[in-house]
Amino acid sequence: MALTALICDDSLLARNQMKKSLPASFDAEIVTATNGMEALAVLRNQEIGVVFLDLTMPELDGVGVLEAIKAEKMDVFVIVVSADIQPEMQKRVMDLGALAFIQKPVNADKLGAVMRQYGLI
Amino acid sequence: MTEMSFTEEQRDCLQELINVAMGLASDKLARFLNTFVHLQVPAIGLVNAADIPEQFRGQYQGLNSSMISLGFFGDGGLRGETILLYQLDNAGKISALLGYDDDATSETEMLTDISSILTTTFLNGLAEQLDNSFSYAAPRVISSRDNDFISKLEQTAFHWQLALKVDIRYELTDYSFDCNMILLIPGEAVLKLKTILDNVLAEF
Numbered sequence: 001m002a003l004t005a006l007i008c009d010d011s012l013l014a015r016n017q018m019k020k021s022l023p024a025s026f027d028a029e030i031v032t033a034t035n036g037m038e039a040l041a042v043l044r045n046q047e048i049g050v051v052f053l054d055l056t057m058p059e060l061d062g063v064g065v066l067e068a069i070k071a072e073k074m075d076v077f078v079i080v081v082s083a084d085i086q087p088e089m090q091k092r093v094m095d096l097g098a099l100a101f102i103q104k105p106v107n108a109d110k111l112g113a114v115m116r117q118y119g120l121i
Numbered sequence: 122m123t124e125m126s127f128t129e130e131q132r133d134c135l136q137e138l139i140n141v142a143m144g145l146a147s148d149k150l151a152r153f154l155n156t157f158v159h160l161q162v163p164a165i166g167l168v169n170a171a172d173i174p175e176q177f178r179g180q181y182q183g184l185n186s187s188m189i190s191l192g193f194f195g196d197g198g199l200r201g202e203t204i205l206l207y208q209l210d211n212a213g214k215i216s217a218l219l220g221y222d223d224d225a226t227s228e229t230e231m232l233t234d235i236s237s238i239l240t241t242t243f244l245n246g247l248a249e250q251l252d253n254s255f256s257y258a259a260p261r262v263i264s265s266r267d268n269d270f271i272s273k274l275e276q277t278a279f280h281w282q283l284a285l286k287v288d289i290r291y292e293l294t295d296y297s298f299d300c301n302m303i304l305l306i307p308g309e310a311v312l313k314l315k316t317i318l319d320n321v322l323a324e325f
Contacts, residue, residue, distance in 0.1 A: 013133055
């Protein structure tokens with residue numbers, strides 16, 4: 001069964017950039033969310049294999065989503081895709097269980113390498 | 122104003138480019154101040170340049186405020202001026218944190234440094250995403266400990282047609298620091314910017 005991937009970003013441009021940057025060999029259905037609250041609603045209601053998660057968002061930010069994923073012991077891979085590149089933020093999200101941190105604007109080669117590393121493609 | 126106004130897609134696109142540019146500026150500020158900067162979604166708005174002084178009157182009138190201007194020039198007619206507005210109370214906190222002496226000369230020096238980090242890093246990040254490159258005029262500290270702040274802002278805004286307001290709140294670990302950044306751009310640069318945004322959008 002193909003995987004379902006969730007792209008969570010408040011920007012339409014960023015969501016489209018993310019979709020377009022996914023490797024062609026990534027066999028997944030894509031669903032989207034525009035803030036952290038929406039992402040959690042999706043995660044609680046359907047089986048999601050991987051989340052591409054922005055950090056700076058209204059309603060609930062990416063750190064809040066990671067905290068909820070951890071607290072609710074959800075079984076999902078999280079790849080953070082963010083413009084907030086401060087080392088302390090990168091450490092914070094990795095400590096909260098993110099698999100990887102990718103700097104915005106997303107680079108398709110970097111994304112492909114990370115996904116290959118974790119067996120997503 | 123109609124041909125100048127942005128579609129929702131263009132606004133979203135610009136907002137995201139600004140987010141990325143702000144991320145770069147915040148990272149640099151965090152390293153410079155050796156602290157963590159809490160990033161928020163910046164509010165952006167496009168208004169007539171002539172309305173700018175009135176919009177900031179309430180926030181800055183009667184306070185010790187400071188205004189730093191930086192002109193920028195890009196390829197293809199993309200040019201303008203950024204203004205960074207602060208209350209000096211905030212600037213004083215940063216100044217102390219950076220270890221500047223508490224006198225007028227170092228205050229100017231400090232404001233120029235901070236402006237350079239926030240504005241130049243931001244603009245370089247924005248230019249790169251727009252496939253452009255900017256060169257800069259020397260920064261000018263326009264007003265400091267000056268009650269005539271609004272009229273100074275009026276004189277500056279007078280030269281431009283449109284203003285892109287970016288309200289930024291930098292929350293550092295120990296305190297918060299509000300500043301407003303205004304990008305003043307002439308009408309032809311707005312049209313150029315809209316074309317570039319459409320090109321970015323067409324790629325995705």
